[in-house]
Amino acid sequence: MNERKRALITGITGQDGSYLSELLLEKGYEVHGIIRRTSTFNTDRIDHLYVDPHNTEARLFLHYGDLTDGTTLRRILEQVQPIEIYNLGAQSHVRVSFDSPEYTVDSVGMGTLRILEAIRDYQHRTGIKVRFYQAGSSEMFGKVQEIPQKETTPFYPRSPYACAKVYAYWQTLNYRESYEIFACNGILFNHESPRRGETFVTRKITRAIARIVAEQQKKLYLGNLDAQRDWGYAKDYVQAMWLMLQQDEPDDYVVATGETHSVKEFLEIAFKVVNLDWQKYVEFDQRYLRPAEVDLLIGDPTKAKKKLGWQPSVTFEQLVHLMVEADLAALGISMSNGKPSQEFLQDTAYIRHEARV
Numbered sequence: 143m144n145e146r147k148r149a150l151i152t153g154i155t156g157q158d159g160s161y162l163s164e165l166l167l168e169k170g171y172e173v174h175g176i177i178r179r180t181s182t183f184n185t186d187r188i189d190h191l192y193v194d195p196h197n198t199e200a201r202l203f204l205h206y207g208d209l210t211d212g213t214t215l216r217r218i219l220e221q222v223q224p225i226e227i228y229n230l231g232a233q234s235h236v237r238v239s240f241d242s243p244e245y246t247v248d249s250v251g252m253g254t255l256r257i258l259e260a261i262r263d264y265q266h267r268t269g270i271k272v273r274f275y276q277a278g279s280s281e282m283f284g285k286v287q288e289i290p291q292k293e294t295t296p297f298y299p300r301s302p303y304a305c306a307k308v309y310a311y312w313q314t315l316n317y318r319e320s321y322e323i324f325a326c327n328g329i330l331f332n333h334e335s336p337r338r339g340e341t342f343v344t345r346k347i348t349r350a351i352a353r354i355v356a357e358q359q360k361k362l363y364l365g366n367l368d369a370q371r372d373w374g375y376a377k378d379y380v381q382a383m384w385l386m387l388q389q390d391e392p393d394d395y396v397v398a399t400g401e402t403h404s405v406k407e408f409l410e411i412a413f414k415v416v417n418l419d420w421q422k423y424v425e426f427d428q429r430y431l432r433p434a435e436v437d438l439l440i441g442d443p444t445k446a447k448k449k450l451g452w453q454p455s456v457t458f459e460q461l462v463h464l465m466v467e468a469d470l471a472a473l474g475i476s477m478s479n480g481k482p483s484q485e486f487l488q489d490t491a492y493i494r495h496e497a498r499v
């Protein structure tokens with residue numbers, strides 16, 4: 143094994159996994175990611191980082207595995223010998239977790255336990271310390287107990303996904319206290335980007351706007367427009383993950399912007415970018431309602447700002463604009479008020495545009 147810092151990422155093919163991989167590669171890490179075998183390619187978001195492993199320059203390596211398969215997770219840990227593990231893998235769609243609760247809980251809850259158990263045994267056997275990041279979520283706060291929500295706010299999860307994240311949170315904390323594992327819970331509020339999955343509400347909206355402008359879609363069907371979320375930019379949030387693992391002591395941190403906006407506000411700003419009135423295009427479909435909704439999330443990131451020196455760099459308006467611009471650019475539509483920047487054009491390379499809403 144060479145002496146380069148090695149990180150292992152579960153969920154490397156997801157939105158956050160791709161940004162975190164970029165960040166760690168920039169910092170000189172060797173990055174290993176766990177991917178699932180699928181019948182169609184699922185590596186679009188990281189293809190631009192991939193170099194053939196036969197090339198001596200290669201620093202990104204992919205391993206087949208699954209959070210539901212503990213044996214493989216252990217084998218990969220032994221093989222890679224990482225100093226940091228970022229557990230980002232999850233069935234991460236809240237609405238879908240009501241349809242597939244058992245699988246969601248298995249991947250999110252038990253999946254985290256499987257990794258923690260593997261680390262526990264690995265550390266005990268080898269004496270090598272591994273730092274662990276757990277992707278916790280503002281969904282754990284669920285039904286409003288306190289505003290804004292901070293590290294000490296009680297959890298009240300309102301979906302199978304959120305219940306599983308709460309379980310994973312407490313296991314992470316317990317393994318930290320029981321086995322001296324450097325384990326941190328990030329409690330991240332919603333974070334978005336042009337790489338956001340197409341069925342989360344922000345990306346569903348920005349993608350639909352581009353398709354409406356391109357005359358590929360007439361209507362946008364949505365559920366609850368009154369829900370309020372603290373939306374930030376994903377690229378900022380992966381910085382916080384890394385910072386947590388660079389501290390002297392492991393701890394848990396809320397990562398948020400401290401602002402909240404409704405889905406309706408997102409719609410207003412997003413449609414305004416292309417000078418359209420959202421009310422003419424948006425229709426209600428109850429299929430997108432959840433059996434139990436989380437009405438209001440707003441985070442207090444004071445601790446992350448003070449202890450990690452973390453700051454969000456993108457405002458809500460900027461976020462909406464950059465996402466709409468990226469989806470427009472992906473369909474070859476240039477903006478009337480200026481061209482999308484190079485960075486966002488690069489981001490659109492792997493945005494798929496088949497009709498999947």
Ligand code: NDP
Nearest residue numbers: 153155156157158208209230231232234249277279332333
């Ligand atoms: P995505 O849904 O974009 O990515 C999820 C990743 O997990 C994908 O790489 C997916 O693989 C992988 N995955 C799914 N199921 C399994 C499994 N059984 N075994 C291994 N890998 C699996 O999520 P994000 O990038 O947005 O989020 C990253 C993490 O942060 C998730 O845990 C999410 O719950 C959490 N989180 C996200 C927030 C957000 O606003 N984005 C906020 C707070 C927490 P594949 O590509 O094959 O589907």
Ligand code: GDR
Nearest residue numbers: 234236279280281331332341342343344364365366369430
């Ligand atoms: P969320 O994100 O549930 O907060 O979870 P999502 O974008 O799915 O929903 C946000 C809010 O929008 C409302 N909504 C709709 N949502 C979707 N997906 N589709 C619709 O058509 C629609 N119409 C209205 C929802 O009801 C909800 O109130 C995300 C995920 O990334 C989680 O993994 C993560 O943990 C949390 O953010 C923080």
